[in-house]
Amino acid sequence: MRMALRFVLPLLLVLGLIAWLAAPAVGGLIEKWFRADVEMRSRLIFNSVQENVAEQVRSGSSRQVDGLFRRIAQDERVLALGLCDNSGKLVRRSAAWPASLGCPGDNSAEPSFTVAHLNNGSVLAASFALASTGAPQGHLVILHDLGFIERRLSSAESYLAAFLGFLGLAAAGVTAIVARLTLRGWLSTLQRGLKGQPGTGSDRRDAPEMAPLLREMRKAMRSLEAPRGLSDAIRVDWGPDSLRSLLRDEMPDAEVLVVSNRQPYIHNMEDGKVTLQRPASGLVTALEPIMRACGGTWIAHGSGSADSLMVDKSDHLAVPPEAPAYTLRRVWLSDEEQDGYYYGLANEGLWPLCHIAFVRPIFRASDWEQYMAVNRKFADAVVAEATTPNPVVLVQDYHFALLPQMVRERLPEATIITFWHIPWPNPEMFSICPWKEEILAGLLGSSILGFHTQFHCLNFLESVDRFLASHIDRELSVVRDVDGNTTLVRPYPISIEWPPVALADTPPVDQCRELVRQRYGIGADVHLAVGVERFDYTKGIADRFRAVQSLLEQHPEWIGRFTLLQVAAPTRGRLSAYQITQEEAEGLAAEINERFGRDDWRPVLLVARHHEPDEVLTLFRAADLCLVSSLHDGMNLVAKEFVAARDDEDGVLVLSTFAGASRELREALIVNPYDIQGMGEAMHVGLTMPADQRRERMKLMRELVSEHNIHHWAGRMLLDAARMRKSRAIQNQMVQAVPAGGGRHV
Numbered sequence: 001m002r003m004a005l006r007f008v009l010p011l012l013l014v015l016g017l018i019a020w021l022a023a024p025a026v027g028g029l030i031e032k033w034f035r036a037d038v039e040m041r042s043r044l045i046f047n048s049v050q051e052n053v054a055e056q057v058r059s060g061s062s063r064q065v066d067g068l069f070r071r072i073a074q075d076e077r078v079l080a081l082g083l084c085d086n087s088g089k090l091v092r093r094s095a096a097w098p099a100s101l102g103c104p105g106d107n108s109a110e111p112s113f114t115v116a117h118l119n120n121g122s123v124l125a126a127s128f129a130l131a132s133t134g135a136p137q138g139h140l141v142i143l144h145d146l147g148f149i150e151r152r153l154s155s156a157e158s159y160l161a162a163f164l165g166f167l168g169l170a171a172a173g174v175t176a177i178v179a180r181l182t183l184r185g186w187l188s189t190l191q192r193g194l195k196g197q198p199g200t201g202s203d204r205r206d207a208p209e210m211a212p213l214l215r216e217m218r219k220a221m222r223s224l225e226a227p228r229g230l231s232d233a234i235r236v237d238w239g240p241d242s243l244r245s246l247l248r249d250e251m252p253d254a255e256v257l258v259v260s261n262r263q264p265y266i267h268n269m270e271d272g273k274v275t276l277q278r279p280a281s282g283l284v285t286a287l288e289p290i291m292r293a294c295g296g297t298w299i300a301h302g303s304g305s306a307d308s309l310m311v312d313k314s315d316h317l318a319v320p321p322e323a324p325a326y327t328l329r330r331v332w333l334s335d336e337e338q339d340g341y342y343y344g345l346a347n348e349g350l351w352p353l354c355h356i357a358f359v360r361p362i363f364r365a366s367d368w369e370q371y372m373a374v375n376r377k378f379a380d381a382v383v384a385e386a387t388t389p390n391p392v393v394l395v396q397d398y399h400f401a402l403l404p405q406m407v408r409e410r411l412p413e414a415t416i417i418t419f420w421h422i423p424w425p426n427p428e429m430f431s432i433c434p435w436k437e438e439i440l441a442g443l444l445g446s447s448i449l450g451f452h453t454q455f456h457c458l459n460f461l462e463s464v465d466r467f468l469a470s471h472i473d474r475e476l477s478v479v480r481d482v483d484g485n486t487t488l489v490r491p492y493p494i495s496i497e498w499p500p501v502a503l504a505d506t507p508p509v510d511q512c513r514e515l516v517r518q519r520y521g522i523g524a525d526v527h528l529a530v531g532v533e534r535f536d537y538t539k540g541i542a543d544r545f546r547a548v549q550s551l552l553e554q555h556p557e558w559i560g561r562f563t564l565l566q567v568a569a570p571t572r573g574r575l576s577a578y579q580i581t582q583e584e585a586e587g588l589a590a591e592i593n594e595r596f597g598r599d600d601w602r603p604v605l606l607v608a609r610h611h612e613p614d615e616v617l618t619l620f621r622a623a624d625l626c627l628v629s630s631l632h633d634g635m636n637l638v639a640k641e642f643v644a645a646r647d648d649e650d651g652v653l654v655l656s657t658f659a660g661a662s663r664e665l666r667e668a669l670i671v672n673p674y675d676i677q678g679m680g681e682a683m684h685v686g687l688t689m690p691a692d693q694r695r696e697r698m699k700l701m702r703e704l705v706s707e708h709n710i711h712h713w714a715g716r717m718l719l720d721a722a723r724m725r726k727s728r729a730i731q732n733q734m735v736q737a738v739p740a741g742g743g744r745h746v
Contacts (some may be wrong), residue, residue: 045075053140081097183304244724260396261397262289265321298326340369344367353433356632417447420456421662427459445487450489451489451490492713512619516622530564533638538579540656623642625654643705653698654669654683655668
């Protein structure tokens with residue numbers, strides 16, 4: 001109401017002032033129009049009766065003149081008629097002629113019009129010369145009552161005032177409504193913009209003036225952003241049950257298919273027996289709980305030596321072994337395919353291309369041919385496994401950059417969610433790739449393309465902008481290709497299961513400390529740091545060892561009182577870069593131990609073997625410090641696993657700023673792994689940190705990981721997918737509702 005009054009009152013005042021100022025001019029104009037009308041009517045009357053009057057005057061028939069005057073005076077606009085002689089004397093008049101009015105003073109031969117103001121109003125005296133054979137015989141005077149002009153002018157002013165009043169009220173009301181709707185739209189746009197939510201196309205068209213404000217406010221919000229990061233508009237306690245509910249309620253007909261190179265369970269033949277191994281993979285750690293919660297089919301490379309012995313005739317295997325919840329479909333690759341697709345293009349080309357670790361990418365045409373062939377083979381498997389025309393296909397990582405477009409060509413209604421688990425380079429770096437256009441086009445076959453961070457999303461959009469013909473909506477982070485297909489590009493920071501399943505069977509913290517120290521010969525008074533990685537040059541294992549050396553050099557009090565237990569699973573050993581990484585780490589560990597070690601103490605313990613999840617959690621629970629020194633990493637789930645393992649709310653995390661996890665775990669000690677001395681100093685800070693500060697930091701990190709767990713990660717992507725599927729269904733219904741040739745779609 002207040003908003004309406006703010007618009008109504010000023011508008012009414014302005015309109016009233018305009019009416020008051022315009023009234024004299026309008027009145028004069030209206031009076032001029034009516035007087036011209038009366039004069040014209042006088043001419044018409046005179047022209048119609050002049051011959052008759054002139055004849056009567058010549059014949060001297062007074063009675064006939066009076067009768068003629070009476071008939072003419074019956075016109076409601078004519079007041080009276082009179083006949084004046086050439087001397088200006090009134091010789092005949094009708095009954096209504098005013099007694100105080102004589103003949104007009106003008107006796108010219110031209111018609112004259114004079115306004116006379118009488119006691120009972122104004123009259124117009126129209127005088128016309130009566131001529132006979134060229135000689136004037138006097139003048140016929142026609143009197144018109146001008147009182148009707150005043151009456152109509154008064155009515156016109158009343159109507160004008162009423163109209164302006166109504167116009168003012170209507171205009172003010174409409175203005176108030178439009179202002180309220182516009183304000184509501186601005187606020188909605190602002191709210192969505194600050195939360196990073198896409199709006200509709202109409203939002204962008206209707207409020208373009210908000211774009212500069214939104215850009216500035218986003219900059220301010222980013223500078224003031226709390227460590228917790230962006231929160232969801234709807235708070236959900238994400239877990240297996242909520243994920244199942246999401247699929248049941250939002251996508252009841254959805255068939256879930258996962259595609260990855262690495263499988264969640266590997267069967268190998270060892271000493272004549274089949275053994276089961278769970279690979280050391282952040283991808284598997286993230287996805288396996290989701291598949292246990294949602295069910296479906298996981299399509300992966302059967303890389304184990306005994307994998308073919310465990311599947312049925314359709315290459316299917318029900319997993320997990322202890323409580324089957326989903327199906328593992330194994331795809332078989334030849335050595336040639338694996339060499340070209342996996343070891344070649346994926347890990348000698350794309351992996352170093354996307355990681356800033358100063359290892360030169362290697363691109364071979366033969367590797368590219370195998371990469372395309374394997375992507376086609378996995379796309380065939382997806383189509384074969386799909387039992388519906390619109391499955392939800394979760395494509396994982398850089399091994400399958402071409403697969404989304406291949407699946408899209410054969411399952412156009414599929415909802416394809418591709419998640420790129422490693423960083424995305426800037427356009428200059430990406431331009432190194434000889435097949436950059438094909439890779440980008442393949443990924444844009446996805447309905448949703450996810451990265452760990454917004455920075456990686458922006459790098460991808462810049463790459464698309466530079467190398468492909470497309471339209472990019474940067475406000476909504478949507479790419480539309482030349483065929484009209486759209487891809488939503490968003491950050492979905494990956495996480496871990498909460499709580500980890502293996503934690504249920506892990507001993508208490510005190511027992512873990514004792515077990516680890518006994519197993520590795522670490523004294524009870526020695527502070528323990530752990531590192532858990534694969535032997536990968538992006539993980540910065542050698543830099544971590546150099547930081548230990550710097551710690552002992554700068555703070556010799558830690559000699560004999562600190563040990564780094566580094567466990568590293570050998571990986572991709574057929575590639576020289578990985579062999580060099582392992583050899584460098586082993587040599588550096590031996591060098592540091594030789595320099596600082598004693599008979600009963602070594603500063604670096606390097607264990608080069610695969611560890612099962614329960615073993616890793618035991619290490620985390622036993623540690624005082626966890627080191628994550630990645631030179632470049634998409635996320636690095638080791639950091640989150642360490643936090644999840646510490647239900648005692650103790651321990652310190654030292655985390656590389658170049659790992660995606662550093663964007664979320666702000667309470668960790670953030671380090672630059674290239675700054676060896678700085679990393680060593682951070683280790684000293686962590687080792688000497690007061691217990692209450694350690695617990696406060698760990699408590700905050702555990703809150704974040706518990707809320708933003710792996711089910712939250714999957715739930716956000718599936719919610720976006722559900723919205724997309726519903727929107728597509730509505731569009732299809734609208735298209736079907738329009739008759740063929742029945743109009744233009746707007």
